Amino acid sequence: MKSYIVFLPLFLVFHLHLLIPVFSVNISPIPENPASLRSWSETNIIPFKVRLDEIGGLEQSLIDAESQVLVIVVRQDGSGQFKTITEAIDSIPSGNNRRVVIRIGPGVYKEKINIDQTKSFITFLGSKLQMPKLTFNGTAAQYGTVDSASVIVSSDNFMAVNVIFENSSPMPDGIRKGAQAVAMRISGDRAAFYNCKFLGFQDTLCDDRGNHFFKDCYVEGTVDYIFGDGKSLYLNTELRSVAPDVAVITAQARTEEKDDSGFSFVHCLVSGPGNSKTYLGRAWKQRAKVVFIYSDMGTVVNSEGWNDRGNIDADKTVYYGEYKCKGPGANPAGRVKYVKMLTDEEVKPYLDINYINGSSWLLPPPKFRGYKIRP
Numbered sequence: 314m315k316s317y318i319v320f321l322p323l324f325l326v327f328h329l330h331l332l333i334p335v336f337s338v339n340i341s342p343i344p345e346n347p348a349s350l351r352s353w354s355e356t357n358i359i360p361f362k363v364r365l366d367e368i369g370g371l372e373q374s375l376i377d378a379e380s381q382v383l384v385i386v387v388r389q390d391g392s393g394q395f396k397t398i399t400e401a402i403d404s405i406p407s408g409n410n411r412r413v414v415i416r417i418g419p420g421v422y423k424e425k426i427n428i429d430q431t432k433s434f435i436t437f438l439g440s441k442l443q444m445p446k447l448t449f450n451g452t453a454a455q456y457g458t459v460d461s462a463s464v465i466v467s468s469d470n471f472m473a474v475n476v477i478f479e480n481s482s483p484m485p486d487g488i489r490k491g492a493q494a495v496a497m498r499i500s501g502d503r504a505a506f507y508n509c510k511f512l513g514f515q516d517t518l519c520d521d522r523g524n525h526f527f528k529d530c531y532v533e534g535t536v537d538y539i540f541g542d543g544k545s546l547y548l549n550t551e552l553r554s555v556a557p558d559v560a561v562i563t564a565q566a567r568t569e570e571k572d573d574s575g576f577s578f579v580h581c582l583v584s585g586p587g588n589s590k591t592y593l594g595r596a597w598k599q600r601a602k603v604v605f606i607y608s609d610m611g612t613v614v615n616s617e618g619w620n621d622r623g624n625i626d627a628d629k630t631v632y633y634g635e636y637k638c639k640g641p642g643a644n645p646a647g648r649v650k651y652v653k654m655l656t657d658e659e660v661k662p663y664l665d666i667n668y669i670n671g672s673s674w675l676l677p678p679p680k681f682r683g684y685k686i687r688p
Contacts, residue, residue: 340672342664343548343579345607345637350549350580354528357666358677372673374410375470378434379676381411388418398437398447399424407431414679417476419443425451430467430501436679439475441508448479454491459519462498469523471504474678479512484535484555493536495519499543503674506530513538514555520545520576524669537564537597544574546669547581554585554613561620564597567632575602575632577663583642585613591642595620596627604634604655604663614642617649636660 344353361379364371371379386393387401393416395401401415407429414436422445428435439445449463463480478497485492493515502523510531511518517534520543527547532539535556540563554560562583567574583605585591591613594603618635621627628651635643636655645654653659662668666675 340665340667342661343607347549347580347607354677358671358675360680361676364676370672375434375674375676378410378412378470382414382679383411384414384416386416386418387422389420389422390418393418397424398422398426402426402428402432402435405432405435409433409435412436412679414438417445419445421446421448423448424463425449426464428464428466428468428471428501430469433468433501434470435466435468436472436474437476438473438679439477441475444475444477444510446477446479448477448481450481450494452482452491452494453516454489458493458516459495459498459521461493461516462495462519464496465498465500466504467500469501469503470674471499471501472506472676472678473509474507475509477510477512478518479510480514480517482514484514498541499523499525503670505675507678516540522574524671524674526666526669526671526675534560534562536561537595538562539576540564540566540597542566542568542572542574542598543576544669545576546663546666546671547576547578549580550578551582551584552578554583554589554591556585556589556591558589559615560585560589560591560613561595562591563594563601563603565594565601565603566598567600567602568598570600570630572600575604577604577606577668578608579606579664581605581608583608583610583614583640585611587612589613590615592620593618594633596622596624596631599627600630600632601627602632604632604636604660605638606636606655606660606663608638608643610638610640610642612641614640616642616644616647618647619649619652621649621651634659634663 451461480494480496482494496513498519500521505526515536517538520541525545530550533553634653634655
């Protein structure tokens with residue numbers, strides 16, 4: 314267990330900004346036993362009120378935002394403030410500095426949604442029993458790959474809970490040019506996704522840049538269906554390949570040794586149809602960094618595990634790691650020589666929410682007791 318000395322920003326504000334450490338935040342590594350994940354979450358992803366009153370350590374801008382929460386409602390039947398998500402986003406002023414929770418009613422919302430970098434602290438919240446689906450059918454041929462996303466978030470401190478993100482374009486057939494299509498692009502820093510689904514084929518989820526957290530999620534696709542230069546922790550998430558033959562999960566985009574990015578998959582499930590052979594990652598960029606830890610790999614996983622795209626120079630520069638994975642697809646016997654079977658010491662940074670600097674910003678999904686809904 315690690316102990317981080319932090320400062321309580323409100324104390325500093327009202328006491329002449331004296332740099333006096335006042336509280337300690339204890340962060341524990343993600344446990345090997347999946348049955349312990351719930352208790353780990355409760356002690357490491359702590360509600361705002363508890364963090365503020367008892368622990369501290371949050372960024373001042375986040376404290377300010379969470380102290381003035383606004384809830385607005387989107388319902389297609391007209392019973393909310395807005396009928397579309399785009400209208401709700403348009404109502405938020407540029408330079409927004411408060412948490413705005415957009416409660417999204419059930420239904421399919423066919424919109425191309427864009428949250429620009431001036432609108433931080435937005436939360437999409439759906440119902441777990443009737444998850445709203447945000448969908449569009451843009452392709453790379455129409456918009457370029459990253460801008461084909463049905464939902465684009467460029468702002469910081471975004472959160473989504475119980476939401477389905479989809480690109481409904483058809484599966485690329487190898488003939489149509491620019492057929493890849495993104496469901497979600499997250500380009501802002503400090504984003505969290507809880508119980509969300511990402512549906513598409515090639516390039517489903519653009520984990521573009523910034524620190525991100527995905528918990529209890531589901532991502533499906535065919536080729537490079539999680540790609541980008543983000544630094545992200547995926548916990549208890551299913552990665553399902555839907556390709557009829559060869560599939561690739563990750564195309565991580567780290568290009569320089571100094572670049573602070575990479576994907577950590579912990580307690581994840583790799584699934585798919587039996588006729589598919591899935592690579593955990595391929596060397597799209599020269600210094601891609603991806604690790605799988607405590608994950609369950611079905612027969613869908615190719616015995617080699619990883620692919621260098623025929624670029625043997627990348628074998629020396631990519632960072633592909635595995636640690637205590639299980640299932641028929643996790644057998645190390647057939648793995649490529651450049652994969653790292655991580656040691657107990659090497660795996661430690663990837664099992665800590667501070668891999669994504671989470672102790673300063675990561676909060677659980679919101680609860681609505683005491684929140685005001687805008688008339």
